[in-house]
Amino acid sequence: MPDQTNDRTQPDVNKIEDTRDQATFESIARPSDPASDALQETQGTAPSTGIGTHYDAIVLGGGMAGVPLAHRLVYKGFKTALIERAELGGTCLNRGCIPTKTMIASARVAHQAYLSEQWGVETGEVRVHLGRVVDRKDELVRSIRAGSERNVAQNKNLTLIRGNARFVGERRLVVNGEEISAERVFIAVGTRNRVPGIEGLEGVPFLDSTTAMELRVVPPHLVIVGGGHIGVEFAQMYRRFGSDVTVLQSAPYLLPSEDEDITTALREALEAEGIEVVARARARRVEGGEGQVRVTASVDGEDRIYPGTHLMIAAGRVPNTDGLGLEATGVGLDGHGFIRINDCLETTAPGIWALGDVRGGPMFTHTARDDARIIYQNVVKGQDLSIKDRVVPWGVFTDPQLGRVGLSEREARAAGFKLKIGTYEARKVAKARANGETRGLIKVVADASTDRILGAAVLMAEGAELVHEFVTAMQLGARYTDLQDMIHIHPTLAEGLNNALGGVHYEEGLE
């Protein structure tokens, strides 16, 4: 464990209890609290070094991990600098969660309009104006970002430094040519799209998850390399905007860390909308130019060619640790460049923490924000919270949506659990039938020896909302039997969860 003796110099932070949490984008960047302003004026601890400003804390990266942490530290009286080289809000707000989900909402409207006759409604010809879809997305992002920027600006004890930062020593950084230092440094620099080593890629125009949200004309045929979270969400979105879509996925399944029954059900839903999914297809060469691309993929050892008009690469993310000068510190990296941390998010260098995507592991906004909570509680409140054993949910925003929490069946078996499992098909849920949204599968995995819920998958309309029933249960350490008799409103999609719980039974592993 890194040395934490720096904590001796902390301000007396226990005088003001900040119990509010960062539940929404508006609230992650809260206006300054006058009471804590006063506290800080009297309790700043950073000594001057004579080489530039010295802070109690430097937060490096103004994304979903960094901004909430910086606000919290300031509220507790830390003289804090937040360094951001691009826009506040980071990937999630500017290039990730919010813009994708805004455009996916437009795609959903188009889809329902195309199929409206199924509900007995005639709409006439449906036309997607992608430029207007993109404008709507840009406007929402702009307005949320403006709120975040306003709140940072109003927090007069938070110093926002716009620039690219680089370490020049332990807890010493250079930004905009000026050296600054701190008692504690929190690295939250996030990740960027990975460009895989595919022959010819440097000479062929290609889209990534950022540029694919800037197109103003619907691509006639989009070939997507990668069938992970980004690949599946964009595949369905563009199919619904009117593109032909081919997904080339090197793994045997889409979303390969999910159980086979779940990912197969998702694949069937995507294929039913006309998306071509090719599994075990490793893209190895690309050729072409504007409006015409050809991808050569090795499929089960045989080369096959997939032509299209546009190419999108969705083959994972790489951490923004290169060029950060970490060699001037004791901060260790793993083999992929992610920062090595212990369960308390401490790096291998004393007084330096890492949070959010850059620490590897689950890369979600809610885990980034929870990292900020854990660090804050440990560093400021002297607690000993850990990321180990926290209940982590996530969503994949296809239709049906996948809401997930905890272990999959495969992971639970690999961990040595004997399992009780319950499944229920969405098509049997009355409300799903009434809504005409019958694709999907619900699955609950419990420890056969204790009946405690180990994980769940809700692949269903609103699955990412519905899975929170299991998140709550797991957080409270509930048994599946505790939920079985819980009354669910009729008719709702949530009744399906109850049915899955009702069918939980002991299941031998396949091996």
Ligand SMILES: Cc1cc2nc3c(=O)[nH]c(=O)nc-3n(C[C@H](O)[C@H](O)[C@H](O)COP(=O)(O)OP(=O)(O)OC[C@H]3O[C@@H](n4cnc5c(N)ncnc54)[C@H](O)[C@@H]3O)c2cc1C
């Ligand atoms: C297309 C897409 C869709 C996504 N959808 C979802 C979703 O629906 N739900 C979900 O939970 N997650 C989603 N994610 C993941 C989510 O965006 C990330 O988990 C989250 O943004 C991580 O936050 P972070 O603060 O760790 O990093 P970021 O948000 O990436 O923030 C890091 C910040 O650090 C800055 N920075 C980097 N290097 C430096 C430097 N040297 N000096 C100064 N500043 C620097 C960057 O400019 C950036 O603003 C999605 C991601 C993508 C790409």
Ligand SMILES: NC(=O)c1ccc[n+]([C@@H]2O[C@H](COP(=O)([O-])OP(=O)(O)OC[C@H]3O[C@@H](n4cnc5c(N)ncnc54)[C@H](O)[C@@H]3O)[C@@H](O)[C@H]2O)c1
């Ligand atoms: N809804 C969400 O929460 C959400 C949405 C989007 C992104 N994200 C985050 O962003 C991360 C990155 O997403 P992603 O989809 O880029 O990465 P990913 O790692 O989830 O998936 C990439 C896929 O690309 C495939 N691949 C790699 N090289 C290939 C090649 N040459 N040919 C064919 N297939 C190839 C891999 O098999 C892999 O399954 C996610 O892990 C997630 O943390 C989250």
